[in-house]
Amino acid sequence: MLATYLIGLREGLEAGLIVGILVAYLGKLGRRDLLGRMWVGVGVAVAVALAVGAVLTWGPYALTFEAQEILGGALSIVAVAMVTWMIFWMATHGAGLSKELRGQVDAAMDRSWFAFVLIGALAVGREGVETALFVWANVAGGSDPLLGTLGAVLGILTAVGISWGIARGLVRINLSRFFTWTGVFLVIVAAGVLAYGIGDLQEAGVIAGGAPAYDLVGLVPPGSWYGALLTGIFNFSPEPTWAQVVGWVLYVGIVLPLYLRVMRHRQTPKPVGATDGAAPAPNAVRPSASARAVPAS
Structure with missing residues (x-):
């Protein structure tokens, strides 16, 4: 549930x-309409995102055992690839995110009304699909489905509350540090999901099996509370x-x-007068300056 x-x-x-940046910028332009x-x-x-989660949850039941294992293993590896890309993308593009989004809004004003629908969909869609896929992969690896889903929902609700507080200037949070340490945690979680996916592919015969590398059942019994927590x-x-x-x-x-x-490269102080192409423009709009809403990570 914690994961x-x-x-x-x-x-x-x-x-x-991302949504906060878009709302703030449209407000500044006087285009709240x-x-x-x-x-x-x-x-x-x-x-x-909900549809993806539903398909992943109930779709495989009509498949054979081998097909379910192949699908589960392949999707677990896809989930690992997506979350790896996500943490590196945020680390390298976070500082220029506000400028990039403002550029998209400016360009959309010269297009059809559908352009703003697309901006809203893309702003949340990537994170939504990543969440659905990675939560499914984590739950499939041994977590209780109900607790796993409940944990994700609570996390999203917490994020909504924090985002609202940042936009209102009520919450101060070091987002750079937050994204750094959650990134480290997700790397460890993703490694476990990758190992689970490899195990699925071995059970389906896609990857050669083999004897266990070691046996820790005596130290971590399957029915123990700490075994369930680690799993x-x-x-x-x-x-x-x-x-x-x-x-x-x-x-x-x-x-x-x-x-x-x-x-470390992103956080290394630059010499006076140096410029960073990813840095926000001087007039960048932020949901809350004090909260550093655009992480420099």
Whole structure:
């Protein structure tokens, strides 16, 4: 539940900040009449995310066991790829997000009314689909479906409240630090999802099986509360195969150092007079200056 809560919180906060930037900029331009179209797009994005979640939850039941395992393994790997791309994209593009969104709004004013619907849909759609896919992959790996879904919903609701507080100037939060540490956490969670996906593909015969690399059943019994906690958060397996162990180690060993290196580069002070192409323009609109609504991560 903790893993899905943090997934919902992070993705929901990203979407909330993007929507906040759009609302603030349209307000500054005196075009609040366009907000209705944007909210239609946001509603479409939410509906698509829910539809993706429903298909992932109930769609595979009509398939054979082998087909279910292949689908589950493939989607788990896709979920890992998407969340990896997401944390690196936020780390490298977060500082210029406000400028990019304002440019999209300016361009949309010269197009049809549908352009603003599309902006609203894209602003939330990516995070919505990523949330649905990653939560499903985490739950499929051993989490209780009800608790996993509840955790994601609570995380999203928390993100909505924080985003509203930032927009009103009521909440102060170091978003750079928040996204940095949740990024580290998601790398570890994604490694567990990857190992689970490899296990599914092994059960389907797509990847060669093999004897367990080690046996920790004596230390972490399947029915223990801490075993359930580790499984629910990190997709921990007390008897992983060598392919799962190698996949987990390679993913964490490659992705985590690269991510931390990118974050250190983003946070390194620049010499006086230096410019950063991703930095917001002087008149950038932010939901709340004090909250640093656009993370420099």
